[in-house]
Amino acid sequence: MEDRMQQQLQAPPDCTTVMAMIVRRLGWRLPGDSGIVPFYHLTVSQATQLQGGSTTEERLELLTAFVREALGVSTDSPTPPYLATNLQHFQATLTRLWTAVHWENKNKETLWRLVVDGIPLPGNTHLSRVPIKPCECGSYGGDTDQPYSPRMHHFWECPIAKAVREQIDRHLRLLSPATIEGGITRQQLWLVQAPTGCEQAPWDVIAMAALSSMEYGRYCLRAATREQRQQGASTHGRQQQPQTRTAEQGPRQRAITDFFNRLGGFTQEEDEAANTHPSIYTTQPTLDNAVQTTASPLDQAQARTVADFWTRLHSFAALGIPKYGWDRVGPHHPILAIVGAQLRCDSPMEITDRGSERAEQGP
Incomplete structure (x- = not known):
């Protein structure tokens, strides 16, 4: 008690x-x-x-949509069995690119944003209320329904993107013309899967440089088109100031500059001799009142895009041979090769004879 x-x-x-x-x-x-x-x-x-639980789920949905588009699987069709394998492999690829490839993050940012539809393209998922604007190339956009997404156009179908793809295809065909017939695929470029004849480590760098240059070329095309419109609205009698070189260029920069000048500065006679379309050029006055032809905004943007692509690759080669993943890269590897104790980068084939030399030597 x-x-x-x-x-x-x-x-x-x-x-x-x-x-x-x-x-x-x-x-x-x-x-x-x-x-x-x-x-x-x-x-x-x-x-x-x-x-970040909700963000992780949303990111996975966007990542899955990107892989489907890279594989060419429409959203209306049933999910193929190989989609999960490619998705898992691509997630591991993104981790490897971000941690194992020692390169400036600005060269990785385009791919990182592209996979989550983060590039500010009108008509993207996060800009669904913004109407699709016509591309300055003239082959995409407008009031009619488009056959593919803005991402598909700007990073695959646009002439700017095709200019970069052509550079890659032409170098890969030198060593394996049969296996690369038809060019690289969207799956190989977007999902960073090395094509036949190319090792994975160099392809990591090539793919990221290509996508970054395509994004750079998109801005170049807009700037060139805007500049042409401003020149058309201004007085045509304004004289141009002579260009002066402020610094001596190195051999790599001279190669890039020469390539840009050749693509962006053809005369009308050379253009007609090459059986192209001289109507794409416009005329501008010079100091001596002589008529000088200049390339169209699309041609200028393509030249700048290709030059930017090779400049990025040369900047990576200047860093030296990476420690891991480059053991199987030999002196005859396309685009990026290890010659002796140095990492060498090819140049655009229009301004070098190395392509013909490699074709004669064989793989």
Whole structure:
């Protein structure tokens, strides 16, 4: 009897004790996991996973849509069995590119944003209310329905993108003309899967440089078109100032500059001799009142895009031979090759005879 009275007279536990008892029984349920993680055992990694749970799911959906588009699988068709394999492989590829490839992040950003539809193209998923604007190339956009997405056009079908793809195809055909017949595929470029005749480590760099240059070329085309419109609206009698060279160019930069000048500065006689279309050129006055022909905005943008592509590759080659993944890259590897103790980069085939030399030597 006395024991019962003593138990009743005992003071109730304080608030801190009660809260500690409750907290021990509370926890978090992680996304995709049926178990509960108690508060006291929650790690920073698990907390980050909880905070970005919805973002992770949305990113996975966008990543899946990107892989489907790269493989040419429409959203209306059933999911093929090989989609999951390519998706898993591409997720591992993104991790490898971001951590193992030691290159400036600006060369990786385009691919990283492209996979989540993060490039600010009118008509993208995150800009669904913005109507698709016509591309300055003249082959995409307008009021009619488009056969493919803005991402597909600007990074595959646009003449700007095709100019970069052509450079890659022409170098790969030198060593394996049969296996690369028809050119590289969208799956190989977008999902960074090395084609036959090219090792994976160099292809990582080539693919990222190609996509980054395509994005750069998109801005170049807009700038060249805008400049042409401004020149058309201004007084045609304005004289141009003579160009002066401020610094001596190295051999690599001279090669790039020469390539740009040759693509962007054909005369009308040379153009007609090459059986092209002279109507794409416009005339501008010079200091001596002579008529000088200049390339169209599309041709100028293509030349700048190709020059930017090779400049990025040359900048990577200047960093030296990477430590990992380049053991099987020999002196005859296309585009990026290891010659002796140096990492060498090819140049555009229009301004070098190395392509013909390689064709004569064979693989």
